[in-house]
Amino acid sequence: MRLPATLSLRMRLLLAGTIAIVAAVAIAAFSLSFLFRQHVEGWVERQLNANLVELVSAIDRDSNGNLVIKTLPAEPRFGQPFSGMYWEIALPSGKTLRSRSLWDQELKLQPVPRENGGLIHVMVAGPKGEALYAVQRRVVLSERLGREPVIFAVAIDDSEVRRAVWDFSKALLPFLVIISGLLAAAAWVQVRVGLRPLERIQAALSQIRSGKGAKLGSDWPGEVQPLVGEIDSLLQAQEQRITKARARAADLAHGLKTPLQVMRAEARQLAGRGDAETAANLEELVTVMGRHVDRQMVRARLGEASGNAEADLAAGLQQVLGITKRSPEGVNIDWHVEVPQRLFVKIDPDDLVEALGNLLENASRHARGKIWVSARQQQGYVTISVRDDGPGIPGGSLEQLLQRGVRLDTSSTGAGLGLSIVQDITEAWDGELSLENRAGGFVARVILPAAQRAT
Numbered sequence: 001m002r003l004p005a006t007l008s009l010r011m012r013l014l015l016a017g018t019i020a021i022v023a024a025v026a027i028a029a030f031s032l033s034f035l036f037r038q039h040v041e042g043w044v045e046r047q048l049n050a051n052l053v054e055l056v057s058a059i060d061r062d063s064n065g066n067l068v069i070k071t072l073p074a075e076p077r078f079g080q081p082f083s084g085m086y087w088e089i090a091l092p093s094g095k096t097l098r099s100r101s102l103w104d105q106e107l108k109l110q111p112v113p114r115e116n117g118g119l120i121h122v123m124v125a126g127p128k129g130e131a132l133y134a135v136q137r138r139v140v141l142s143e144r145l146g147r148e149p150v151i152f153a154v155a156i157d158d159s160e161v162r163r164a165v166w167d168f169s170k171a172l173l174p175f176l177v178i179i180s181g182l183l184a185a186a187a188w189v190q191v192r193v194g195l196r197p198l199e200r201i202q203a204a205l206s207q208i209r210s211g212k213g214a215k216l217g218s219d220w221p222g223e224v225q226p227l228v229g230e231i232d233s234l235l236q237a238q239e240q241r242i243t244k245a246r247a248r249a250a251d252l253a254h255g256l257k258t259p260l261q262v263m264r265a266e267a268r269q270l271a272g273r274g275d276a277e278t279a280a281n282l283e284e285l286v287t288v289m290g291r292h293v294d295r296q297m298v299r300a301r302l303g304e305a306s307g308n309a310e311a312d313l314a315a316g317l318q319q320v321l322g323i324t325k326r327s328p329e330g331v332n333i334d335w336h337v338e339v340p341q342r343l344f345v346k347i348d349p350d351d352l353v354e355a356l357g358n359l360l361e362n363a364s365r366h367a368r369g370k371i372w373v374s375a376r377q378q379q380g381y382v383t384i385s386v387r388d389d390g391p392g393i394p395g396g397s398l399e400q401l402l403q404r405g406v407r408l409d410t411s412s413t414g415a416g417l418g419l420s421i422v423q424d425i426t427e428a429w430d431g432e433l434s435l436e437n438r439a440g441g442f443v444a445r446v447i448l449p450a451a452q453r454a455t
Contacts (some may be wrong), residue, residue, distance in 0.1 A: 009198070010191055017187035025180050032172060037165045041133075044156060045121065050134040051075060051154045055087055056139055059150070067091055069143070077101060082127060084157035092148045102127055109153050112138040118139035124155060131158045197224045201231075208235065256293050260286050310351040313375055313382065314339050320356040321373075329364040338374040344451035347384045347429045355425045358418040359386045359444055366390035366442065376451050384446040392437040422446065 051073050067087070077083040079101040081146045088107045089097040096106055105127035112118050118138030126132040134155035141148050196218060207213035218225070254301040263286045271279035317339055324330040345352065363371045367388035375384045423433045423442075431448040 013194070014188065014380045017101075017191070019185065021180055021183045021187065025176050025183075029176055030170070030171065033165055033169050036168045036332055037161070040161050040164050044133065044161060045135065048133075048154045048156065051087065052135055052137055052152055053153065055089065055152050056137070059089070059141070059145070061145060066149070067097070067141075069097060071191065084160055086126070086132070087152075087154045089153070090151035092150065098317075107153060107155060108132065109134075109151060109445055112136050112151055114138065122299060124153075125156065126155070132156065133158045133161065197221050201228065204229075243368070256289070260290050260293065309346065309348045310344050311347050311352040313343045313345055313352070313384070314341050316349060316352040317356055317373065320353055320360055324357070324360045327361070327364065330360070331410055332369070333367055334370045336370065336372045338372075340375065340377075343375060343377060343382060345359045346449040346451045347425075347431070351425050351429065355422045355446060356384075359446070360420045362444070363388040363442075364417045380450050382448050384448070385443060386445075387438065387441050387443045389441045392409070392440075392442045393435070419444070 052074045055069065058069045058073070059067060060070045062068045067089075072078065073087065075085060075087040078087060078101050080101055081103045083101045085099075086102050086107060087099045088102065088109065090109060091097065098106060107127075108125045110120065110122045110124065112120055121134060121137050122134055124132050124134045124260045132155035134153050136151060139149055141151050179360060200220075201216065201224070204213060204216050208215070215235060216228045217232075218228075220228045223409050263282065267279045267282040267286065269283065270276075294452055317337070321335065321337070325333070325335065347355075358372070360371070363386050367390045369387045372387040373385070374387075377383075419433070419435070425431075426433045426448065429448060432447060434445045434447070436443045436445070
């Protein structure tokens, strides 16, 4: 049987264990029933042999010289008609002596050879045609009785043996069911214990992904250690490649900073010489390129995020507000801030300042006159909301705002990277950015994990 490739290891092991348990219990049931039948047949054979010896010992001649059974066997069923136990003696004269249980019927006895002491075990037909298990013996009588060969037979209904085996099997069934349940429970426990290292690997990889660990280590069972070693090697190689890529991106960004500053200076000189249009165009290009450089520097820094970093939201917001309120767009804004003190989030302080700076810059650029900034903590997360009273964004364009380089307001300068940078930062710290149009304004929400500080 071919199992689906996506079937879990736990289900595979439990399925294999269940099949093995069912097969083992079935074999055990068959074997025990077979052994019990052998035991019953052995016991029945011994009883029939004892009855046969009793008959041989009881044969004698009466006063008329006829062979008779002077003392009937003690088994009461021999005296009950068609009871299922019978005896019969075939005399040399052709006449028979038989038990009362045969009534007026006779057994169809088989010829008894002289070999093996003249003893055979055969199946014969009973008085009602039923199958009988019979023991037949050819005995030569003593000299006193005439030294004549006589056939003795004792038989029992074979259905009684089968019934005893069936009753035993029925009585055995509940115990086999209980044993099967215990074995299934043991198999489940075995699978749970056996797969626990894989659960530990999953938890350790989750720690690595969140920045709280660097590798899986060596404290693993021998069967799992080769896999763990390969994963650690892969993680190390991947980290090295990522570090080199980030270093190249950072070097490239830093390398472009100086040429951009030179170009900005050239633009100012052009403006001073009266070529204002060319200077404005050049200034805008420098601004766009600068924002792209800033984005790459932010992305390179995010690669070094530590899982233990945390930032004071109120302190970071105060730092950003101090700059934004002095900007040309923010100086005339009526700011409403409701952020609790000592509210900490799991993010690098510089990344928090970068994200808040882009949010407040975007809001101040589009607000008519008011901006509301609030934060609240709930169920292990902190939600930061920045709402302005600007015209909002067309509904179908909300998703475009988070695409790299998309700028819906083409009348103003900028590279259209602010919100996408915020999205990069929040996702790097297991957070989320959502945008929403509200009646009379626009809302950007950043959700970040809350930091639990020891008190």
